[in-house]
Amino acid sequence: MCGIVGYVGKRDALDIVVDALRRMEYRGYDSAGVAILDGQGSLAVEKKAGRLENLDKQIAEVGRDSLAGSTGMGHTRWATHGQPTDRNAHPHVSTDHKIAVVHNGIIENYAPLRTELEDAGVEFSSDTDTETAVHLMEREYTVGEHAGDFVAAAYATLRRLEGAFTLVFTHADHPDTIVAARRSTPLVVGVGDGEMFVASDVTAFIEHTRDAVELGQDEVVVITADGYTVTDFDGVVTGGKPFHIDWDLAAAEKGGYDYFMLKEIAEQPAALSDTLLGHLQDGRIVLDEQRLSDQDLRDVDKVFVVACGTAYHAGMIAKYAIEHWTRLPVEVELASEFRYRDPVLDRSTLVVAISQSGETADTLEAVRHAKDQKARVLAICNTNGAQIPRESDAVLYTHAGPEIGVASTKCFLAQIAAAYMVGLALAQAVGTKYQDEVVREFEALEQIPQAVEKVLEQMEPVRDLARQFASSDTVLFLGRHVGYPVALEGALKLKELAYIHAEGFAAGELKHGPIALIEDGLPVIIVMPSPTGRALLHSKMVSNIREIQARGATTIVIAEPDDDAAAAVADHLIPIPATPTLLQPLVSTVPLQVFAATVAQSRGYDVDKPRNLAKSVTVE
Ligand code: F6R
Numbered sequence: 001m002c003g004i005v006g007y008v009g010k011r012d013a014l015d016i017v018v019d020a021l022r023r024m025e026y027r028g029y030d031s032a033g034v035a036i037l038d039g040q041g042s043l044a045v046e047k048k049a050g051r052l053e054n055l056d057k058q059i060a061e062v063g064r065d066s067l068a069g070s071t072g073m074g075h076t077r078w079a080t081h082g083q084p085t086d087r088n089a090h091p092h093v094s095t096d097h098k099i100a101v102v103h104n105g106i107i108e109n110y111a112p113l114r115t116e117l118e119d120a121g122v123e124f125s126s127d128t129d130t131e132t133a134v135h136l137m138e139r140e141y142t143v144g145e146h147a148g149d150f151v152a153a154a155y156a157t158l159r160r161l162e163g164a165f166t167l168v169f170t171h172a173d174h175p176d177t178i179v180a181a182r183r184s185t186p187l188v189v190g191v192g193d194g195e196m197f198v199a200s201d202v203t204a205f206i207e208h209t210r211d212a213v214e215l216g217q218d219e220v221v222v223i224t225a226d227g228y229t230v231t232d233f234d235g236v237v238t239g240g241k242p243f244h245i246d247w248d249l250a251a252a253e254k255g256g257y258d259y260f261m262l263k264e265i266a267e268q269p270a271a272l273s274d275t276l277l278g279h280l281q282d283g284r285i286v287l288d289e290q291r292l293s294d295q296d297l298r299d300v301d302k303v304f305v306v307a308c309g310t311a312y313h314a315g316m317i318a319k320y321a322i323e324h325w326t327r328l329p330v331e332v333e334l335a336s337e338f339r340y341r342d343p344v345l346d347r348s349t350l351v352v353a354i355s356q357s358g359e360t361a362d363t364l365e366a367v368r369h370a371k372d373q374k375a376r377v378l379a380i381c382n383t384n385g386a387q388i389p390r391e392s393d394a395v396l397y398t399h400a401g402p403e404i405g406v407a408s409t410k411c412f413l414a415q416i417a418a419a420y421m422v423g424l425a426l427a428q429a430v431g432t433k434y435q436d437e438v439v440r441e442f443e444a445l446e447q448i449p450q451a452v453e454k455v456l457e458q459m460e461p462v463r464d465l466a467r468q469f470a471s472s473d474t475v476l477f478l479g480r481h482v483g484y485p486v487a488l489e490g491a492l493k494l495k496e497l498a499y500i501h502a503e504g505f506a507a508g509e510l511k512h513g514p515i516a517l518i519e520d521g522l523p524v525i526i527v528m529p530s531p532t533g534r535a536l537l538h539s540k541m542v543s544n545i546r547e548i549q550a551r552g553a554t555t556i557v558i559a560e561p562d563d564d565a566a567a568a569v570a571d572h573l574i575p576i577p578a579t580p581t582l583l584q585p586l587v588s589t590v591p592l593q594v595f596a597a598t599v600a601q602s603r604g605y606d607v608d609k610p611r612n613l614a615k616s617v618t619v620e
Pocket of ligand 1: 308309310311312354355356357358359360363406407408409492496615617
């Protein structure tokens with residue numbers, strides 16, 4: 001997601017801030033900006049859409065002298081609210097051009113705050129949620145209870161914000177001080193000698209200091225050149241946790257992990273929470289962009305999901321939930337096949353296009369074909385402003401942050417969560433679910449990040465297993481119901497990362513052919529349905545496992561901890577927390593990702609860049 005840096009010291013802030021932004025480029029971004037305080041009551045801001053070179057060019061044009069000062073901040077933006085344009089780039093400034101703010105995250109209550117501010121006469125100059133923070137801050141500082149007190153005004157502002165955010169405030173009349181806060185998004189403090197930093201991650205300042213302070217949830221740090229104070233949002237001192245950074249720069253970029261993909265696997269709880277954040281408002285599911293009327297949604301009588309690869313598997317999983325909740329027929333189609341087989345589409349068909357990049361040529365062409373046939377198109381996408389969301393009638397963004405590893409991991413879970421929200425939005429539109437039922441389903445989804453966290457804590461035995469089976473020539477994956485696409489995804493991950501022959505099957509289909517593949521010692525990974533959710537499925541799966549065990553397969557079973565029947569047929573057991581059946585893919589996929597990545601690493605492959613693959617496939 002966005003990269004943030006703030007600096008107070010004695011050196012040239014512009015150099016330090018721009019260097020820090022360059023070091024955080026790996027986080028992904030679509031625009032960048034800086035704000036520098038000259039120390040005499042003026043604030044200079046430059047910001048530009050696109051790569052950092054665009055910002056460099058703009059700075060060269062206006063002249064570096066206009067950005068002289070030893071306090072400043074910078075931002076690389078990964079668009080969430082509002083397109084990636086110059087006006088939406090950060091920093092955002094107050095009407096009096098004294099206060100600047102940069103932000104990472106989502107201010108969930110920005111809509112009512114914006115209305116409140118506009119009613120009070122404030123004119124907005126961007127489409128971002130961030131701008132509400134700077135105008136609120138200006139009001140607190142000028143006419144609020146704490147008028148004239150920069151730090152107290154920042155506390156008062158923060159207390160009014162809901163959602164997930166890292167915010168950094170500067171005020172031109174207080175050039176010695178920066179106030180930064182975090183709620184659910186990253187922020188670290190760098191402690192230098194006569195200079196202090198705040199940043200999204202340590203890469204921003206590792207060149208200048210290796211002494212850092214970790215901030216907890218809902219903490220604020222006030223920095224000056226000589227020190228820092230960590231408090232809660234009411235100003236009560238809480239301390240902060242000092243630590244020493246012993247990573248090198250390359251490891252720091254990857255958060256200490258060997259590969260981006262491993263970092264992205266670990267980021268899945270946050271990817272899920274951020275994707276869900278703000279989408280339940282007053283008991284109703286809301287999308288990000290909706291150029292469709294409620295009547296258009298009510299008129300939907302059939303749903304197609306189009307996507308490729310991992311996103312296609314997310315669509316296959318979503319089919320179970322959308323059909324169950326809406327009673328509408330859902331077809332899931334490989335985007336590359338969709339327009340070549342003349343699908344039956346009309347005005348009342350909703351086509352849901354799922355794409356991490358939003359640029360996949362096959363999915364884009366499927367969207368265009370659907371639109372030619374007058375169908376309505378809803379995009380689920382991780383990249384704000386990409387072509388697929390731009391050409392769609394409605395959009396729901398996955399807020400997984402940039403995914404740098406070529407193999408999709410955190411975006412897969414976020415896509416499932418987003419597609420489920422589409423299912424709930426449709427159910428509320430067509431009237432197949434009461435409001436309280438929609439809320440209940442949403443609340444169950446909100447529990448999942450914690451469950452994923454638990455799975456992640458128990459991955460060492462999975463890594464051991466992966467090392468044990470790393471030299472296998474073939475691995476099979478079995479699932480039933482929502483576990484079937486999970487099996488397909490597990491096989492895809494292993495193929496693309498470890499270059500091992502891997503196939504996923506619906507367990508019931510085995511005896512119709514694939515069981516002939518089973519031979520002595522062949523590893524088969526089984527995604528066990530919950531024994532409580534769909535008991536019938538569970539007992540059928542136990543029989544399927546017995547069939548392959550009788551033929552010599554080595555069974556690796558992913559199951560709930562109290563599932564004794566699964567344990568009895570498992571040569572190796574991977575426990576996952578109990579969840580409602582439809583939500584199980586969000587936890588059962590995680591061990592499969594870890595398994596594939598570890599096998600690939602054991603075989604000596606670069607898991608971030610599997611051979612022959614590209615992150616964004618822009619040709620058909
Ligand atoms: C596999 C993987 C690919 C993508 C597919 C679609 O790990 O990443 O299968 O899921 O190429 O890409 P997007 O989602 O960008 O349309």
